[in-house]
Amino acid sequence: MAETDLDALETAAATAAEEEQLDEENRLKPEFVRSVHEALEDKDDGRAYELVEPLHPADIADLFELLERDDRRALATAITDLMTGDVIAELNDYVREDMVEALPAAAVAEIAEQLDTDDAVQLIEDLDHEDQQAILAEMEPEDRAAIESALAYPEETAGRLMQRELVAVPEHLTVGDVIDFMREHDELPTEFWEIFIVDHKHHPIGTCALSWILRAPRHIQLADVMKRDQTLIPVTMDQEEVALRFQKYALISAAVVDENGRLVGQLTVDDIVHIISEEAGEDALLLSGAGEGDINEPIRDAYASRVRWLVANLLTASVSATIIYLFGGAIEQLVVLAALSPVVASIGGNAGTQTMAVSVRALAMNQLTRSNTRRILWREIRVALANGATIALLIGLAVALIFFSWLGAAVAIKLGVVIALAMVINILTAGFAGVAVPVMLDRLDQDPAVASSVFVTMITDSMGFLVFLSLAVASGLVG
């Protein structure tokens, strides 16, 4: 009892300490980060250790990310025995890679051996082949074999992500047998949520949540409590697809099978939540042309991915510039056309971006399929009609009123009508392109989030200038 009280006291102390370090949104406080930085500056490793010790591993990982690069390495040296697998697993990929590269191979191998296969793979998969080999050479043969076979699968597939550690039992056991089996075997994973039932060829035939086992009497047959209907993940399945299955079927864990249908590993939802978040969040970054958009990405990589996109936009912008240039005579006659045409292009671009964001998200979530494309296209066109009418009315009236006294009633009204009409046409075009472009890219097996923006923006920009300036000429505003 005395021990328990002590434990409780320790927990209370830890919680109080945590509160000192975290703000109300669960982020490390800047003062705390600064005091760690100062301790490292002063080479006071003891003080740094004391500060970091009460933190949760996920917060230690956050601390590394918040510190400058030099501080990271100093901290890693100061708190070696707090650098557990949980900390490593939670680290940002770039930060981890940078730190792993700084450590001797033997030290990395030692860390890797504490980890589950999936985390160990993550630790070394981004390293050079040579560094990988050096680390693997330091590891126990069994661990090395597991990691090597995971590395044989392509990146971002189930084979890379899965844990090999799992509980698989034959169907003929009773609930009591299973419990005894689990009590006796020490090499089982530390945490698991379901067990898998396999036939004599090691093909999965069912799963059983631990709660069903715990609630059934010992004599009940496993076959009577297990669920036969289950989602099997092929070892080559892409992680995006895996994340969608976990979401759709609300899975906690799932069996991974090889090409012969044999059970080779399991995926658990705690590893998948990162991927769900990453895959859902990356669309905003891809749509904007920011590539991976990780703030820890080296500047060289960020430059490479972003500048490509800017150059593409430079090319599409030159299409618009050419159109404007062709209407140079009209602009010389009525210079206000130069001021108004970018408005038509810009609002069209915004309307296109809205529809495109909606379509890309719906495609990613498998909500927009061949079955309802026509309906969604029609829906977006109706939204565009309503938006176009509103904006056209506003800008038409505003233009007519503003230029009434400067240009005279006839010209001002004509200009208002021309810009209103151009706006409706461009917003409708935007609505159409915002669905059609992503859908077409998807059918061509391209990621719609990556390439849609370039096309949609080019369409709305050039249409905006072309329609507005053509209408101005056609209406006789300029000759």
Place this chain on the structure above:
Amino acid sequence: MAETDLDALETAAATAAEEEQLDEENRLKPEFVRSVHEALEDKDDGRAYELVEPLHPADIADLFELLERDDRRALATAITDLMTGDVIAELNDYVREDMVEALPAAAVAEIAEQLDTDDAVQLIEDLDHEDQQAILAEMEPEDRAAIESALAYPEETAGRLMQRELVAVPEHLTVGDVIDFMREHDELPTEFWEIFIVDHKHHPIGTCALSWILRAPRHIQLADVMKRDQTLIPVTMDQEEVALRFQKYALISAAVVDENGRLVGQLTVDDIVHIISEEAGEDALLLSGAGEGDINEPIRDAYASRVRWLVANLLTASVSATIIYLFGGAIEQLVVLAALSPVVASIGGNAGTQTMAVSVRALAMNQLTRSNTRRILWREIRVALANGATIALLIGLAVALIFFSWLGAAVAIKLGVVIALAMVINILTAGFAGVAVPVMLDRLDQDPAVASSVFVTMITDSMGFLVFLSLAVASGLVG
């Protein structure tokens, strides 16, 4: 054994049937959706039932979303006994609301009673107060009380999302006691992954994963296998915050506590994955000004959220238009300025959007905090310098070459230098604004995803025109 074989056969049959209905990306095939539509058109309820019966509940939910509105109601009538809680829980909010409104209160109450509290709340939370009351009146007092107390919490908080059903036991039990307790109690949740240990005031003091219980001998004290350090979720915590905690600490389930620290419910990760995906995905939609961006949202709502944003952009675009108008004299002298200035504005806009997407994502993931704002700002400025230099070189050379023979060497080169300089300045401005605007909005407790675009685009657009046209005048290109 004969029965087991039969089960296996049935499973094989179901799997084969599923394969006929789903394409390789796990979406319902258009032909399948069409045959359900045709059965409903022919009023052949039997055929519709046959088609839908082999589907997983999540796929039945998808089917409803893919069908037209009239078909949805017809299908619901045709397959009443397949409309389980799992189907309802998986339905899109708008589709569910629409269907629930079409059903009589007693039927909704019957469905709600089969569901866990959290799913039942989801079923009725979006209805009018009157409709809610009519449904609650039809329910058993106990279920009604649970739903009413959940509805008393604000939307999108832990109190709304949590399940009241959980296993909580006192600390002094042994592992054997806990197993016996679970075997004897029928009213426990059907699936659970952890049990909660509480003190005599019902305050949670620890958790225990079921795998730890299963692997420990019966005589071991619960206190010796449980984990005292746990993440408690206050009942009023916002769902975005909840989703971040689940991700950060890789939680499978978590205890929800009221203001007195008493255990009142649990959250499980299978309910949270939807929120993680929603919260991560919504930034792309919010940044584009598409509001919720759900393809099932009524057109009226989609119009309302999008037009607001277009009007805001109309106002910011008029700032740019005014700037151009003020330089009307310069443009009349050298009409090519009208063609080139939108290019400067547009590339600046793109660069700003890239940086903004990165900052918004980093803010949402708690990666960008007061501790590293300055470092990230400096990082983005260096990326902007590299991007700006590249783009400036390209456009400067292109402009000088293109206009060499038309405008003469001196003017063409000057124009090239002017646009190159304007481009560098605007891309730098974009890099600065792309970090500063979201960070400032975040510090003012505004969602940076919602409002950043308007400001950043306004800054890059107006700066683009202003800098380019001013430099053109200052350089003596135009007088």
